[in-house]
Amino acid sequence: DIQMTQSPSTLxxxxxxxxxxxxxxxxxxxxxxxxxxxxPGKAPKLLIYDASTLxxxxxxxxxxxxxxTEFTLTISSLQPDDFATYYCQHxxxxxxxxxxxxxxxxx
Amino acid sequence: xxxxxxxxxxxxxxxxxxxxxxxASGFTFSSYAMSWVRQAPGxxxxxxxxxxxxxxxxxxxxxxxxxxxxxxxxxxxTIYLQMNSLRAEDTAVYYxxxxxxxxxxxxxxxxxPQPLLFDYWGQGTLVTASS
Numbered sequence: 001d002i003q004m005t006q007s008p009s010t011l012x013x014x015x016x017x018x019x020x021x022x023x024x025x026x027x028x029x030x031x032x033x034x035x036x037x038x039x040p041g042k043a044p045k046l047l048i049y050d051a052s053t054l055x056x057x058x059x060x061x062x063x064x065x066x067x068x069t070e071f072t073l074t075i076s077s078l079q080p081d082d083f084a085t086y087y088c089q090h091x092x093x094x095x096x097x098x099x100x101x102x103x104x105x106x107x
Numbered sequence: 108x109x110x111x112x113x114x115x116x117x118x119x120x121x122x123x124x125x126x127x128x129x130x131a132s133g134f135t136f137s138s139y140a141m142s143w144v145r146q147a148p149g150x151x152x153x154x155x156x157x158x159x160x161x162x163x164x165x166x167x168x169x170x171x172x173x174x175x176x177x178x179x180x181x182x183x184x185t186i187y188l189q190m191n192s193l194r195a196e197d198t199a200v201y202y203x204x205x206x207x208x209x210x211x212x213x214x215x216x217x218x219x220p221q222p223l224l225f226d227y228w229g230q231g232t233l234v235t236a237s238s
Contacts, residue, residue: 034224036152043202043228044152055226087152089223094166096223098152 002027002090006099012107017078021102023071023088032092035064035073038101039084047086048073078104109133109227111203116232119193123236127188129203129229136184137161138209140219143177143188144228145199154223155201158186160210161217171197193236200231 003026013019023033031051036044046055048064051071061076075082083106088099115127129141143155156177157166165177176189186203207226210219 032221032224038152043230044225045228046207046224046226049207049224089152091221091223094157094223095168096154098154101151 001095002029002092002097004088004090004097004099006086006088006102008102009100010103010105012105013078014107015078015080017107019075019078019104021073021086021088021104023066023073023099025069025071025090028068029090029092031067032090033064033066033071034089034091035062036087036089037082037084038087044087075104109205111205111227111229113201113203113229113232116201116234118235118237120238121193121195121236123193124189124191125193125234127190127201127203127232127234129186129188131184131186131203131205134205135209137181138211140206140210140222141179141186142204142206142223142225143186144202144204144225145197145234146202146231147196147199150199153199156188157222159217159219159222161212163217190234193234195236197236198234200233202231203229 005024007022033051035048038044052064063074085101085103110132112130142157158177162179174192179186204225205227207224208221
């Protein structure tokens with residue numbers, strides 16, 4: 001199975017900061033990578049798929065990059081609504097493993 | 108508007124059984140593979156199972172293989188997860204999730220272009236396996 005490793009596990013930042021989260025795959029997954037945002041008590045929300053394609057309705061301050069085994073989610077200017085936990089997930093093959101999550105906290 | 112509504116969660120003793128349902132609306136249900144994803148309290152997301160658009164193929168995480176069974180009824184726009192021999196480690200919120208891309212069937216073979224990429228999730232149902 002392909003393992004997904006996110007870093008950092010927790011990120012403390014202020015409104016307006018540019019933040020980046022890294023996701024590494026144990027084997028190449030081409031660009032079959034998605035990023036989700038989850039708030040407490042809520043279901044995950046799809047932000048980005050195919051490593052860099054923004055899902056409809058997602059603000060343009062979110063962007064994704066990478067291919068192969070290394071990927072990055074970037075929020076260009078952190079907004080109050082962005083404090084949440086973010087997960088990467090590969091969909092290259094079964095099982096579609098998720099990363100362990102990165103919690104973005106208010107500094 | 109796409110809606111996914113899970114039901115059937117609850118408290119069950121270890122070794123017991125439970126059946127979850129997910130009723131879908133707002134899209135052509137029979138054209139999409141559907142999945143269950145779970146989240147243990149305070150933990151991350153774990154894919155559990157997927158069923159193809161016709162129900163002809165099913166996939167399971169190793170952690171539930173042989174104990175859980177996914178099924179679907181396209182006439183009722185509903186998927187199910189039959190959970191047997193429940194363990195304490197199965198305690199989690201169970202989400203149903205819809206594939207982002209529709210599939211198709213041709214010559215009795217069905218194909219989903221991007222399985223495991225989920226664009227809509229239900230609100231989740233809590234399963235607690237505890238004595």
